[in-house]
Amino acid sequence: MSHVLSLRCKECSREYPVEALNVCDFCFGPLEVVYDLVSIAKATSREKISSGPNSLWRYADFLPAEHNSAVDINAGFTPLIRSRGLAERLGLDELWIKNDSVNPSYSFKDRVVAVAAAKALEFGFDTIACASTGNLACAVAAVAARSGLKSYVFIPSNLEAGKVLGAAIYRPTMVAIDGSYDDVNRLCSELADSYPWAFVNINVRPFYADGSKTLGYEVAEQLGWRAPDHAVAPSASGAMFTKIYQGLKEFEATGLISDVHTKMHSAQARGCSPIATAYEEGRFVIRPVKPNSLASSLAIGNPADGYYALKVIERSGGSAVIAEENEIADGVKLLAETEGIFTEGAGGVAITGLKHLVETGKIKRNESVVVYITGNGLKTTELVADVVSPLHIEPSVEAFEAAMAVRAGR
Amino acid sequence: MKTIEKVRFTFLDKLIKEPVIHKVGRDFNVVTNIRRADIQDGIGWVILEIEGDQQSIEDAMEWVRSLGVRVDPAVGDVVEG
Numbered sequence: 001m002s003h004v005l006s007l008r009c010k011e012c013s014r015e016y017p018v019e020a021l022n023v024c025d026f027c028f029g030p031l032e033v034v035y036d037l038v039s040i041a042k043a044t045s046r047e048k049i050s051s052g053p054n055s056l057w058r059y060a061d062f063l064p065a066e067h068n069s070a071v072d073i074n075a076g077f078t079p080l081i082r083s084r085g086l087a088e089r090l091g092l093d094e095l096w097i098k099n100d101s102v103n104p105s106y107s108f109k110d111r112v113v114a115v116a117a118a119k120a121l122e123f124g125f126d127t128i129a130c131a132s133t134g135n136l137a138c139a140v141a142a143v144a145a146r147s148g149l150k151s152y153v154f155i156p157s158n159l160e161a162g163k164v165l166g167a168a169i170y171r172p173t174m175v176a177i178d179g180s181y182d183d184v185n186r187l188c189s190e191l192a193d194s195y196p197w198a199f200v201n202i203n204v205r206p207f208y209a210d211g212s213k214t215l216g217y218e219v220a221e222q223l224g225w226r227a228p229d230h231a232v233a234p235s236a237s238g239a240m241f242t243k244i245y246q247g248l249k250e251f252e253a254t255g256l257i258s259d260v261h262t263k264m265h266s267a268q269a270r271g272c273s274p275i276a277t278a279y280e281e282g283r284f285v286i287r288p289v290k291p292n293s294l295a296s297s298l299a300i301g302n303p304a305d306g307y308y309a310l311k312v313i314e315r316s317g318g319s320a321v322i323a324e325e326n327e328i329a330d331g332v333k334l335l336a337e338t339e340g341i342f343t344e345g346a347g348g349v350a351i352t353g354l355k356h357l358v359e360t361g362k363i364k365r366n367e368s369v370v371v372y373i374t375g376n377g378l379k380t381t382e383l384v385a386d387v388v389s390p391l392h393i394e395p396s397v398e399a400f401e402a403a404m405a406v407r408a409g410r
Numbered sequence: 411m412k413t414i415e416k417v418r419f420t421f422l423d424k425l426i427k428e429p430v431i432h433k434v435g436r437d438f439n440v441v442t443n444i445r446r447a448d449i450q451d452g453i454g455w456v457i458l459e460i461e462g463d464q465q466s467i468e469d470a471m472e473w474v475r476s477l478g479v480r481v482d483p484a485v486g487d488v489v490e491g
Contacts, residue, residue: 027446028484030485109491130490131489135491181489185482185483185489188488189483236490237490285450287420287453296491297491298491301487302483304485346491
């Protein structure tokens with residue numbers, strides 16, 4: 001049963017009916033879903049959640065759409081791994097890695113699209129769409145393939161091959177747009193106003209965004225029903241970052257966990273860091289930028305939820321941190337070498353950000369930390385192509401042993 | 411045909427003092443309607459609705475950009491990762 005009461009403007013608090021709306025008519029502020037947390041508290045329990053499906057739908061009481069198997073590709077309930085090698089390397093006693101790169105289409109976007117698509121069906125849409133630099137396109141196309149919904153994905157024409165293929169394989173109508181980032185943005189805004197589709201991150205954005213709350217719920221459940229001292233997550237639009245915190249706070253408000261003291265840390269890459277730059281300058285005004293980053297999935301120059309991400313940082317006592325562009329691949333490699341997890345550039349930003357937070361003393365050795373890895377490295381292999389340097393030998397044992405001797409410096 | 415666009419202007423430094431929105435309405439035959447704004451030290455933004463024919467709006471936006479004002483969709487970027 002849905003516990004949704006209404007939509008509400010995050011700026012002026014005007015309320016709206018539960019429809020495919022994302023912007024307040026009066027102040028153009030973003031709308032968010034309002035839940036009846038008292039009713040959720042009565043309906044939910046740790047036992048009920050634990051016996052639910054091994055997907056994000058185990059938290060259905062907290063979501064704005066009913067579980068619909070037609071659009072369910074089993075997103076969510078991804079592993080939370082206790083780190084050994086990386087923790088030791090960074091000097092942390094309790095580091096956890098939320099590996100969301102193993103979702104069905106290999107990024108956390110499966111969560112938000114799962115909820116958006118379920119809601120789109122409830123609203124009677126027959127088409128879902130998105131404008132994406134990769135991961136979102138993959139998720140939309142995959143969910144559409146499963147559900148029979150039609151799908152349109154709009155991508156910049158210079159996208160990495162792995163991400164294009166990762167979406168194209170599901171056979172959406174894929175449109176590659178020639179032009180600048182701003183051109184793509186403008187065109188997709190116009191299309192969203194013109195076509196009767198569920199543009200997942202536009203007209204059904206309030207519902208879509210709430211799929212990311214499950215990243216907060218899952219971590220709390222997987223930690224044994226508690227919140228960590230710190231959470232480190234990469235930020236693009238800032239929506240996921242704010243929703244992780246909302247998820248933790250909702251679990252607290254409904255009595256499932258207590259004492260949410262988690263400090264939220266947002267990581268961005270130097271080439272697109274509007275949220276972290278505003279944080280460093282001590283202001284709550286986001287200055288939009290033209291993205292130019294190797295972490296393409298974080299390349300959002302005018303983040304819709306940037307202001308709210310800054311408020312979460314302030315409220316939680318967290319921070320924002322910047323990874324230099326030449327540190328991103330190093331972060332990807334460090335995670336791979338120490339934990340056996342291959343992430344994309346956004347993960348490299350998160351790992352580098354975590355490293356800086358430890359180095360600057362914002363995270364202490366004895367504190368519990370969760371770092372969110374939100375996308376898979378196999379879609380952006382170009383970023384770390386330099387690691388491929390095998391030993392070339394003749395097909396003989398002698399050649400192998402000679403090569404080993406050279407490698408050992410003998 | 412009349413078009414309505416929701417945009418955000420971001421101003422930096424000295425541009426904060428310029429009556430940009432007034433000139434947009436006066437010189438480009440469009441109607442502006444401010445919905446929300448914030449001005450702080452060194453930076454300010456205004457979210458507004460602009461109504462007019464498509465070409466007039468495009469001309470106005472191009473002129474605003476030429477001043478060094480950043481123009482974005484009011485709801486933030488719609489392209490996502």
